Amino acid sequence: MLDLKFIRENPEKVIKGLSNKNEKNRIDEVLELDKKRRAIIANSEELKSKRNQVSAQIPQLKKAGEDVSQLLAEMKHVSDKIAELDNELKQIESDLENILLFIPNIPHSSVPIGKSAEDNVEVRKWLPEGFSFEFENGFKPLDHIELGKKLNILDFERGAKISGSGFPVYKGKGATLERALINFMLDYHLEKHGYSEIFPPFLVNRDSMKGTGQLPKMEEDMYFIDKDGLFPIPTAEVPITNLFRNEILSEKDLPIKYVGYSACFRREAGSYGKESKGFLRVHQFNKVEMVKFVKPETSYDELESLVKDAEDILQELKIPYRILMLCSGDLSFSAAKCYDIETWSPAENKWLEASSCSNFEDFQARRASIRYRNEQTKKPEFVHTLNGSGLATSRLMVSLLENYQTPEGKVIVPKVLQKYTGFNIIG
């Protein structure tokens, strides 16, 4: 959520930011409602002040044996007027909130301006030693679906039978490899990058979803368990960021760095076509997520180190990747700045998004009311929140299987995973 005061004082900046994000804006409506709101507050508070004064006198007058019935009648009238104003105020505030909750974050000044994914900027690329985009002797690499079937480690058909399309089943060494990947990534972030581990609930309430910005705008993309009012999480970002909802942290506790595994559930409403085959788009996948709570002045440095933390995993796994800085038009709802990490798929012959690292500044913190006490001013201030996938296993698995396949159709297990899998080749 954007700061109402900021909107009031910098409407042109907000309008510009929203237009760079390809968003229609309702800032005029916001300003109009805000004006009305403040007028009513002034009016109502003046009456309340009067009521408080008179109410304090009444017991004294009574004690002195005076007749207060005239006063009571008068105050009844004042109270009725207050109730009327407060009802009006409540309506306006709810209208205002309904607009504000749908207004996305605005891009940071360092974000390139652009319309769509095509305007994203490649920041850097990393290729393992000896890597080539061409396989030797014209060898045609198998894609992950063919490999999965041939090696009997993935079963999309049976997943579709038991749940529906987009619910893959991992089998045998495939299941072990998936688990190894998760454990390797968690351990690495814990040991090398100084994160603490969180194992969060996979179902959260509406307030949590609102806090991180999934709701109300993206409700159609979320699973929802109506009977209990709970949402299966689309990412561990939701429960982990909401750990401190409605809390005031100590400045000395910051930065707080959490890493957690969760399954992720996404309806992906309206996604069809070849982009959605196999692992490329699924309803349930596994992800190791990093979440940071930091002081505002450090958040852009923290974003850079967050990206590096995710990159380290890929370098250890020796999987080719590139880093994109998302342009304004491609930024997600809550993000002020975001880097995507894409890994190489030789069979698809393209880059696949495997991680997204974002700085939300105080956008989520304001929605969820996550603050820290500034030691200098002694006042509560909003923290900045960041998160990044470190990483999502499904897309990563595509790159891993395809890059590590041998001409015989086997898959070598990356060196760093071997102590987790207990085997070094599949097939």
Add this chain to the structure above:
RNA sequence: GGAAAGAUGCCGGAGUGGUUGAACGGGACGGUCUCGAAAACCGUUUAUCGGCGUAAGUCGGUACGAGGGUUCGAAUCCCUCUCUUUCCGCCA
């Protein structure tokens, strides 16, 4: 799923209609004392909204789980909801 009790400030815990934003205790912070520390003593210590002010600030409103109601006036009375604890049932 059934029954009961409860939800107050950083923590514990008073408070059943009118100077209670909140007694008392603890913690934390500042000060006195001390070479230093402890103890003792003194003081400070919730958040949020609006007006005025560049600001420090100042004046006022609101908030005792959440929402609604009664009343001139609600932490206190009534209703609904949420959560917590305990007991019973079920259960990985």
